[in-house]
Amino acid sequence: MVSIKRPDLLLHAGEAGYGLLVLAWFVVPLFAAAPGALVPPLLPISFLEPTRTAIIPFLIVACIVSPVPLLAVFKILAPLLVSRIPSITDPKRIAAIVLDVVLSTLVLATLAIHLLSYASGPGYFHAQSVLSWAAFTVSLFVNVLSVAFLVAGIGRRDEAHQDYLEVRRERGRREGGPLEALRRPGIQRRLAASFLPFILAIIVVPAVVILRDFRRTTLATAIAGGETLAEQAALALGGSFRDADAADEYFALQARRNVGSAVPFRAMLFARRNDRTGVWEYVAGTDRARTGTRANRTGVPLDRTDWRPSAGGAVYEFTAPVTRRYTTVGFVSVEYDRETIAGPGFRITAKVLVIAAVSVYAAIVLLSLVGRNLVNPILHLRSSVNDVSRALEDMIGGKKPVSASLLQFRDRVRTRDEVKQLSDDIRAMTGVIRGVLPYVSGSTLRHAERARPRTERRNLAFLFTDIRGFSSLCEDKRPDEIVKLLNHFLGLQVEIIRENGGDVDKFVGDEIMAMFDGPKKELHACRAGMAIASAMAAQRELARLASRDEVFVGLGINTGPVVFGSVGAGDRMDFTSIGDAVNLAARLENATKTYRTRALVSEAVHDRVVGEYLCREIDLLTVKGKRRPVRVFELLEEQGKASDRMSEIKRVFEEGLSFYRRQKWSQAEHAFGFLKEKFHDEASEVFLRRIALFRLESPPRKWDGVFELSLT
Numbered sequence: 001m002v003s004i005k006r007p008d009l010l011l012h013a014g015e016a017g018y019g020l021l022v023l024a025w026f027v028v029p030l031f032a033a034a035p036g037a038l039v040p041p042l043l044p045i046s047f048l049e050p051t052r053t054a055i056i057p058f059l060i061v062a063c064i065v066s067p068v069p070l071l072a073v074f075k076i077l078a079p080l081l082v083s084r085i086p087s088i089t090d091p092k093r094i095a096a097i098v099l100d101v102v103l104s105t106l107v108l109a110t111l112a113i114h115l116l117s118y119a120s121g122p123g124y125f126h127a128q129s130v131l132s133w134a135a136f137t138v139s140l141f142v143n144v145l146s147v148a149f150l151v152a153g154i155g156r157r158d159e160a161h162q163d164y165l166e167v168r169r170e171r172g173r174r175e176g177g178p179l180e181a182l183r184r185p186g187i188q189r190r191l192a193a194s195f196l197p198f199i200l201a202i203i204v205v206p207a208v209v210i211l212r213d214f215r216r217t218t219l220a221t222a223i224a225g226g227e228t229l230a231e232q233a234a235l236a237l238g239g240s241f242r243d244a245d246a247a248d249e250y251f252a253l254q255a256r257r258n259v260g261s262a263v264p265f266r267a268m269l270f271a272r273r274n275d276r277t278g279v280w281e282y283v284a285g286t287d288r289a290r291t292g293t294r295a296n297r298t299g300v301p302l303d304r305t306d307w308r309p310s311a312g313g314a315v316y317e318f319t320a321p322v323t324r325r326y327t328t329v330g331f332v333s334v335e336y337d338r339e340t341i342a343g344p345g346f347r348i349t350a351k352v353l354v355i356a357a358v359s360v361y362a363a364i365v366l367l368s369l370v371g372r373n374l375v376n377p378i379l380h381l382r383s384s385v386n387d388v389s390r391a392l393e394d395m396i397g398g399k400k401p402v403s404a405s406l407l408q409f410r411d412r413v414r415t416r417d418e419v420k421q422l423s424d425d426i427r428a429m430t431g432v433i434r435g436v437l438p439y440v441s442g443s444t445l446r447h448a449e450r451a452r453p454r455t456e457r458r459n460l461a462f463l464f465t466d467i468r469g470f471s472s473l474c475e476d477k478r479p480d481e482i483v484k485l486l487n488h489f490l491g492l493q494v495e496i497i498r499e500n501g502g503d504v505d506k507f508v509g510d511e512i513m514a515m516f517d518g519p520k521k522e523l524h525a526c527r528a529g530m531a532i533a534s535a536m537a538a539q540r541e542l543a544r545l546a547s548r549d550e551v552f553v554g555l556g557i558n559t560g561p562v563v564f565g566s567v568g569a570g571d572r573m574d575f576t577s578i579g580d581a582v583n584l585a586a587r588l589e590n591a592t593k594t595y596r597t598r599a600l601v602s603e604a605v606h607d608r609v610v611g612e613y614l615c616r617e618i619d620l621l622t623v624k625g626k627r628r629p630v631r632v633f634e635l636l637e638e639q640g641k642a643s644d645r646m647s648e649i650k651r652v653f654e655e656g657l658s659f660y661r662r663q664k665w666s667q668a669e670h671a672f673g674f675l676k677e678k679f680h681d682e683a684s685e686v687f688l689r690r691i692a693l694f695r696l697e698s699p700p701r702k703w704d705g706v707f708e709l710s711l712t
Helices: 006-030 055-065 067-081 094-118 123-127 130-156 159-174 178-183 187-238 244-259 338-396 418-439 442-448 479-499 521-545 580-595 603-609 644-661 665-679 682-696
Strands: 267-273 280-285 306-310 315-324 327-337 456-468 502-508 511-516 552-569 572-578 599-602 613-623 630-638 706-709
Touching: 006 067, 006 094, 006 130, 055 067, 055 094, 067 094, 094 130, 094 338, 130 338, 187 244, 187 267, 187 306, 187 315, 187 327, 187 338, 244 267, 244 280, 315 338, 327 338, 338 418, 456 479, 456 521, 456 572, 456 580, 479 502, 479 511, 479 521, 502 521, 502 572, 511 521, 511 580, 521 552, 521 599, 521 603, 521 630, 552 580, 552 603, 572 580, 580 599, 580 613, 580 630, 580 682, 580 706, 599 603, 603 613, 603 630, 613 644, 630 644, 644 665, 644 682, 665 682
Parallel strands: 552 599, 613 706
Antiparallel strands: 267 280, 267 327, 306 315, 315 327, 456 511, 456 552, 502 511, 552 572, 599 630, 613 630
């Protein structure tokens, strides 16, 4: 059993239904057809009539008509064959769409051939069956739809064009949905709107002018021919109008000539006034049934040749007076069916209109294909530029980190013209931006889009890092090796900072200044700091195994209000932060050297992360230029991962710090000494040295335990 996916079921049903309609249109007229109606199988044979002996028209028409039933049957059976030959039975495949175009085109061509060959007036259309009208309507719809799908299918094979369509859909979603994208006049629509009116004017206007002139010429020629024939008959009857046998012989001759005439008349009659009754009667003619009947004398001038429509416009009547010795003795009437007179003009009109319609349709299709070749390089360039623009927008908006690797210009233009040159220029410009981007901080990039960058107060968290032991590591190394090694360590830290939502403000040698924003900025800064410490510890382990010098890192974290804005002069500006919060973070990083710790945070940071991180208070100190003391803490471990060892270090150290501030030197020495001996705690060694100094020289009387840090 053949399995068809539900979304494709309607397509298969539609194609099978169309095939059934075409097959019925082709076969049914063989058994029931009105006179003058199209019978598709017999159309080629009609070109072999005695008047049409040429074999070439027969072969051409046969090649058009014969494949129709075969293709129709194939479309009916396609749903049953989709599992075996999907390439030509799946309605969404290019080959199947091409078959739809071929079948619908052949049906329309068959209808057009019959129209151009046999249409002589409006009555032709009334004679056609409902199936013919249905086949025409549905085939036209299928043809237009299939050609549109074919053009779209060709576009789907072009990866660059698919990228453009995705860009257009994405832009439509951002700017008001798909309807907004459809309403926006794209370059393809503008191209069509520019050229299509000219194409229509070039095709339609000449057709209308030619048809108008042709109708006038055809009608004038027909009138002249009818009047000439009437005059010739009147002249022939003038000498023997009373000789009935001679008149009958003349009309019999005209009837025989009329059989093979290109423009046959309907009837030729001779009318005379009855001498007894005074009534005008037809006394002779080709239509013997009307001989002896009353003639319509109304409106017939007896002094000149004339014509008039009669029988409600269905007949054209041409009259000429019959004279004998300058006396009018009767008149000749030559009647033509309207379709006989207008038939050639109608067929030419139909032919011109069909050719014009086909030309307009072909022009639209060609305009679409050629227009795509002209426009696609521009659209593809737009896709490439959009990639760069979106990447910059995401960096500026903070959705993605500032990274040159994210800024890629993909050249989709394959032509060798000015558009390709423009693409090369944009690619070169993107390369320049990629080269500059690593030297631009995220904050600078985000504020650079403003027409007038403003200075503002913001509450931020700051992380300062410094690599220790880097100078000794760089001894006896070449400059390029030093830069490569430094970039390696800085790259590790920057990646971690970005992963935790931070932004690198600047590099100062082997130092990094990073800032964090948002409601959890302090937590993110601490997580970044601890991750950096772990990464550098792993680097030390690798260096130890390779017998290389080891490097350490010092971390300082603070949070608070700062002034954030554009700083610099002239054409060289930078966006950075200024304030005590920044200065304190930098000094805390420097203070890690004094206390021999890896990460120091301010009390403000400690209060925000105490639930997440185990911290121990290190000291109460003042920095240069400030009188207010700052309580400083060391980040130890995450609370959920804190070991008993770290918990004991925190507890014992803070007990020793309490004794230290109350000048109970012995108890403080005991606590710090315990930590030094058991855990080799270097911060405890710092306080043991201080206590030793205080034993030699006691602190001031009002000493409150505050240590003045002489760091700038």
